Amino acid sequence: MRPLLMQIRLLAGLIAALAWAQNAQAQAAAAARPAASAAAPAAEVSATARRVYERARAQLLQIRTLLKNQDSQASVGSGFVVSEEGHVITNYHVVSQFALEPERYRLRYGSTDGEGGNLELLDIDVRRDLALLRVVDRKPQGFMKFRAVGAPLSKGDRIYSMGNPHDVAFAVVEGNYNGLVERSFDPLIYYAGSINSGMSGGPVVDEEGRVVGINVSAMFFAQQMSFLVPGEYALSLLERSRAAKPISSPVWPRLREQLMAYQDELVQGFMAQPWRDAGHQRYQLPVPQEKFMRCWGRGTSADTKGLEFQRSQCRQDHAIFINGGMQTGYLDMSHEAYDGAKLGALRFSRQYSNSFRNERLGRDDRDRTAPFCKEEFVQRDGLPLRAVVCLRAYRKLAGLHDLSVIVTTVDASIEGALGRFDAKGISFDNALKLSAHYLKGFAWTTPR
C-alpha cells in the first residue's frame, strides 16, 4: 500500500508530448463553450496578476537542458534572475542532468521576449531542491527581490506563480498561500494553485512582486495542491555561493556532502522522539510520532473468516530528488499485527510466513548494490523476535545506504506482528543506530 500523498516534480521532459495532447483537447473543449463571461467587468485581482507579471517578465526565464552537440531539449523548467550580476535561481531537479553529466549536456535560457543564451551552474542545494545559475552572456534588466523573512504571509494571502508550463508559453497563475505543509521534516509551502510541469524553479511572488517561494512539486490526482520551497533557502544559497566558480565536473561529491549532513540531522531528529503506543494488547510495536511522518492504518473487516490483521504505515512524503531514477532521504515504516485465532497454529504459521516472504528488498541496479543482510533471533525484554537487517550501498554516493529492517515476533503460535522500517540515504553508523532504535520499539505490553 502506498501512502495517499504523492508528489511529483514538475519537470517537463518526456511526458510533455502527452500533456500537450491533453491540453489540446482541453483547449478545444474550452473553445467550444460560449464565452458567457466575456462581457463581465475585469476583476481587480486579474489586474494584479497582470501587474505582477509585467514587473517580473524581464527576470523570468525558461531553463532548458540541451544535449551538448545538438539543439534538442532534454528537459525544460523555469527560473528567475535574482542579482545584478545575472544570478538565476531554479530547482536542482531542473538542471540535474547537467549537474550529474556536464560532459553530455549544456544549459540555455529563453527569456519572455524570445531571446536566449548560455547559463553556468554555480551551486546546488539538493536538500531544498534548489540550484544557483548565472547568465553568461547578457546583462539582465533588473532582478527579483525576496520578501523579508520577518514578514510572514497569512493563510489565504494571494500569491502568484510564474513559469513556462509544458514549454507552451510563459504563464502567471493566481493562487493562495496556505501556510507550511504539516508533518514535513523540511518546510514546504502549501500553495493552493495549479502549477504544471515546466514551471519548476519558477518564482512565486506576493502582490508587491517579492519572491516568497519557488515552484517545486504538485500532488498526483489532486486539485490545486502544489508545493513551494520557501524563498529564504534560495536567498541563503545565493548569498553562500554568489562568487562560486562555475561547476564543470559532476556534482556527486557535493551531493554526497549535502546528503551526509542532511541524513545526520534527519536521523538525530527522528531518534530524539520516543515511540508512540500502537495500542496492541499483547505487543508494544514501534510507531513514530507524527511530527514529520504521516500515518495511515487499515484492518480486515470484522467478519473475516481467516487471518485478521491491522496495518499501520507511517512515511515521510517528501523525498530528495537525485536523478530521474532515484529519490532518497526519507523514512518509511509499517507494521501488521496478526490474529490467527480462527486459523489454528499450522494455518497461521503458513500465512504468517507468506507475509514475511512477501517483503521486497530491491535488487542491484546502477545506483545501488544488492541488499546484504544479517538475520538472527533476538530478544527484547523477553519477547523473542526474528530480525532481518539489510543494507544497500549507493554506488556514486559513497557512504550512503538504504536500510531495511524486518522484524517478526516469534513467541506465539496463533498471534504475531511483522514490522518493517526503511531509511533511504543514511550513513552506515546511522543505519546501525536506527536498527537498534527500531528493535527497542518491540516488547510485550506486560512482561511474561
Next chain:
Amino acid sequence: MDHAAVIEILDRDGQVRAVHKVLAWPLRIGRSPVCDVVLNDPHLAGEHAELSWGEAGAELLMLDSLNGGWQGQRRLRAGDRLPLAGLAPLQLGATRLRLRSSRDVLAPERPLARPASARSRWRHLWVPGLALSWALLLWYDQWAGMDPGAPWVDYASAVLGPLGVVTAWAALWALITQLFQHWFAFAPHFKRVLAGALGLHLLGILLPALAYAFSAPRLMALDSLLFPLGLAGVLWWQASVVWPRARRWVALGLGAALALGFTLMVGKRIEQQYWLGPPYLAALPPPALRLVEPKTPEALIDELRPLQAQLARQASKDNDLPSADQGNE
C-alpha cells in the same frame, strides 16, 4: 560335430540379436537361399563369405561381393582368407556378427537382479502408497493456505492437478519405453516420479523448518541445489529404464546440463550477497520448533559491522541495470 559353434548376429550396441547354430563345416553366409546362414541384409552378396574349420580353428574366406567386410579396421575383400580367433566381431556388408565356438570361454551365469523369491509381498503397494502420501501432502499444503470453511471442491485442483501431471509424465515415459524396449512400463515410471515428487516436497517442508530450528538460514542454499539435483536424479532414474546400457551417458549429459544451469544461476546472482538460496529465511513455523536461544539486539548490530566493507566493495563495481524503484516496494 567336433567343433560346435554358433554365429551371433549383433545389433548396434553389440548385443546379440540372433544366434545361428553351425550345423556343418564349411558353411556359407549370404542372402541366397543356398547359403547355410541366410541374412536379410541388402548390402550382402548372394554368397558373401565362407567359414570353414581348419587345423588352426575357424577360418574365413571372403567370396565375390561389392561391399566386402571389415575386421576391426582391416578391410576384407574378395579372396581374403583369415583365421577367426577369440570373440572379435566381424562386419559383412552392414551386418555385424561373431563366431563363438566351444573353444571360447563361456561367461558365467549371471544371477537375476531381483529374483522372484526376494521380491517383497508388498511391492504392489508401493505405487498406491506413494501416490496417497503425496496426495495427502498436497492436500495439507492447500489446507494450510486456505481460510477455514473453504468448500472441499477447492482442494480438487490442488491435489488432482499435480497428480494428473505426474500421471501424464509417467505415461509419456512409458510410451518412450514402449518405443525402445517394447514394454509399456507405466508402473516403474510412475513409482519413480512419485518418489521424486514426494521426496522433494518433503524436503521443501523440512529444510526451512530445520533452518528455523537452528537459526541456520544458509541451510536454504541447499534448497536451490537439491531441487535441480533431485529433478535430474528422477530423470536419470527414468531414463535408465528406457536405456539401461546408456546410464553413464545419461548421467553425464544431465550432469553437464546441471553444471550449465548452476553456472547461469550464479552468473545472474554474481552481485548478490549469496549465490544460492533466498536473501533471508522467511519461514515462521510454530514457536515450539525454535531450538536456539535468541541473542541480544546488540549482538545482531555487531554482526552487521562487517557488511560495511563488503558493501563498499560491491558499490565500487559498475552496474548497468536501470534503477527499478522509486520507493521501497
